[in-house]
Amino acid sequence: MSAEEQSSAVVLQGLVKSYGPVRAVTGVDLQIRHGETVALLGPNGAGKTTTIDMMLGLTKPDTGSVSLFGQLPRAAVARGAVGGMLQNGTLLRDLTVRELVAMVGGLYPDPLSVDDVLRITDTVDIADRRTQKLSGGQAQRVRFAMALVSNPELLILDEPTASLDVGSRREFWGVMRRSAALGKTVVFATHYLEEADLYADRVVVMTRGRIVADGPATEIKARVGRKNIRATLADVGIDSLRELPGVVGAERRGESILLRCVDSDQALRLLLSRYPAASDIEVTGVGLEEAFIEITEGPDSSLTSGEDH
Amino acid sequence: MRRAIAFTGYELLRSFRNTRFFIFTLVFPLILFYTVAGSNRHAELGGVKFPVYYMVGMASWGAMTAVMSGGARISLERSAGWTRQMRITPLSTSVYFGSKVVAGYLMAIVSLILLFGAGISLGVRLSAAQWLEATGLLLVGLIPFVIMGILLGHLLSADSMGPALGGVVGVFALLGGAWGPLGQTGTLHRIVVNIPSYWLVQAGHVALGSGAWPLRGWVVIAVWTLVILRLTVVIYRRDTAKI
Numbered sequence: 001m002s003a004e005e006q007s008s009a010v011v012l013q014g015l016v017k018s019y020g021p022v023r024a025v026t027g028v029d030l031q032i033r034h035g036e037t038v039a040l041l042g043p044n045g046a047g048k049t050t051t052i053d054m055m056l057g058l059t060k061p062d063t064g065s066v067s068l069f070g071q072l073p074r075a076a077v078a079r080g081a082v083g084g085m086l087q088n089g090t091l092l093r094d095l096t097v098r099e100l101v102a103m104v105g106g107l108y109p110d111p112l113s114v115d116d117v118l119r120i121t122d123t124v125d126i127a128d129r130r131t132q133k134l135s136g137g138q139a140q141r142v143r144f145a146m147a148l149v150s151n152p153e154l155l156i157l158d159e160p161t162a163s164l165d166v167g168s169r170r171e172f173w174g175v176m177r178r179s180a181a182l183g184k185t186v187v188f189a190t191h192y193l194e195e196a197d198l199y200a201d202r203v204v205v206m207t208r209g210r211i212v213a214d215g216p217a218t219e220i221k222a223r224v225g226r227k228n229i230r231a232t233l234a235d236v237g238i239d240s241l242r243e244l245p246g247v248v249g250a251e252r253r254g255e256s257i258l259l260r261c262v263d264s265d266q267a268l269r270l271l272l273s274r275y276p277a278a279s280d281i282e283v284t285g286v287g288l289e290e291a292f293i294e295i296t297e298g299p300d301s302s303l304t305s306g307e308d309h
Numbered sequence: 310m311r312r313a314i315a316f317t318g319y320e321l322l323r324s325f326r327n328t329r330f331f332i333f334t335l336v337f338p339l340i341l342f343y344t345v346a347g348s349n350r351h352a353e354l355g356g357v358k359f360p361v362y363y364m365v366g367m368a369s370w371g372a373m374t375a376v377m378s379g380g381a382r383i384s385l386e387r388s389a390g391w392t393r394q395m396r397i398t399p400l401s402t403s404v405y406f407g408s409k410v411v412a413g414y415l416m417a418i419v420s421l422i423l424l425f426g427a428g429i430s431l432g433v434r435l436s437a438a439q440w441l442e443a444t445g446l447l448l449v450g451l452i453p454f455v456i457m458g459i460l461l462g463h464l465l466s467a468d469s470m471g472p473a474l475g476g477v478v479g480v481f482a483l484l485g486g487a488w489g490p491l492g493q494t495g496t497l498h499r500i501v502v503n504i505p506s507y508w509l510v511q512a513g514h515v516a517l518g519s520g521a522w523p524l525r526g527w528v529v530i531a532v533w534t535l536v537i538l539r540l541t542v543v544i545y546r547r548d549t550a551k552i
Contacts (some may be wrong), residue, residue: 079399089391103315104398107398108399109399
């Protein structure tokens with residue numbers, strides 16, 4: 001074992017996985033240090049779930065290796081070092097929340113007390129309710145309680161808020177933060193940029209089965225969280241628009257202009273003060289999908305041309 | 310071991326809370342027994358007193374359903390993503406399957422006790438040794454069916470499980486003579502003596518004083534058990550490799 005593997009919570013090396021002709025993961029290398037909270041951000045079909053399944057030992061990679069705390073996933077799972085929340089999982093019915101958490105905790109060598117877990121996950125008031133009678137947000141917190149009950153060092157969550165409304169989503173992350181504060185390493189998959197930005201120290205962007213960006217949340221947000229400004233503005237050279245602060249690309253289509261911005265607020269202020277004739281102004285967010293594709297294909301080609309997409 | 314027992318305890322709790330299932334598995338055979346055996350109390354069937362034959366027939370049917378449903382629940386847990394969730398815990402496959410087998414058998418025992426009680430209420434009288442022997446043979450004869458439940462649990466989707474379970478148990482009950490004997494000679498008889506449910510129903514023959522199964526009964530149960538076990542292992546491997 002290398003020193004690297006020993007000091008890391010997660011080491012993925014050269015992971016490749018295909019399902020028949022579909023290449024789900026095409027070469028993923030990733031290291032996650034102890035105590036980091038990492039978001040795996042990407043559109044549907046990017047390979048996030050397959051990567052997480054390989055991390056948890058549920059899926060065997062075609063090539064490459066997974067090491068959790070220097071161990072194989074099965075071994076790390078068996079000693080209770082890993083808690084996982086899978087996508088689309090439901091709860092076992094005919095048990096109460098307390099019974100279910102106790103049942104799962106009972107499988108581990110050194111679990112947290114059920115009361116502590118219920119308290120941390122904000123499920124005390126529904127502890128005696130049968131699992132089939134929970135709302136979506138409640139069920140998700142119970143699933144989180146099951147992931148937490150072994151008192152794992154590493155939490156792996158696959159799109160934990162995908163099916164929740166905004167309120168439940170915020171509640172869930174509140175609970176999550178409390179447990180991350182316990183010093184755990186957290187990896188979560190999401191396709192919401194806001195979630196990655198708000199709750200992760202580090203964001204790993206995946207698309208088409210590989211990692212295309214990896215860095216602090218703020219940096220990733222600047223790269224993918226772009227907005228477009230559209231306006232009607234005749235007789236202004238496209239080059240001078242491209243030089244506006246906050247603008248990274250500009251195009252003209254007849255009388256209308258399109259500005260691709262990293263900071264649309266700043267760009268818009270300057271646009272209006274320098275070119276008061278600009279009208280029909282529209283500011284739209286760039287879809288994550290589009291932003292990811294731009295990252296994949298390199299910033300230079302996408303930022304300047306734009307027409308080929 | 311302590312952990313395995315605790316886990317199995319929760320599985321039992323779940324089985325007994327599933328009231329719909331409880332009613333269908335336990336009450337149907339009872340109703341059928343009282344209506345049919347009640348009006349034929351003094352007749353003879355298949356060489357034994359009618360209530361004895363029918364008691365064991367209905368007990369076999371109910372116990373087959375109960376014991377298979379243990380494993381059949383796996384299909385529901387698979388489609389709900391629960392088996393995957395369990396695979397990221399230290400729970401071993403043997404404890405998981407073990408809990409289904411124990412829950413299935415416990416339900417089967419409840420079903421047997423109810424049917425035996427019903428039999429006694431209609432005048433069935435056996436010696437203590439005969440009760441024990443009949444029960445023992447029934448429990449052994451259920452082994453291929455408990456494994457078959459696990460097989461179906463991995464083979465079928467949760468949607469198709471209800472009708473499939475009813476159909477499979479129905480065919481075995483019918484061919485085994487649980488709902489009435491199929492005749493003691495002829496081609497059909499030569500076929501059904503190779504089916505495990507036939508020997509389940511024959512457990513009632515202890516009342517004749519003819520003792521337990523002949524060698525053929527033990528061989529049929531053993532061969533079915535081994536074949537179904539092998540098939541289940543193959544299907545289970547295919548299923549978990551896919552997930």
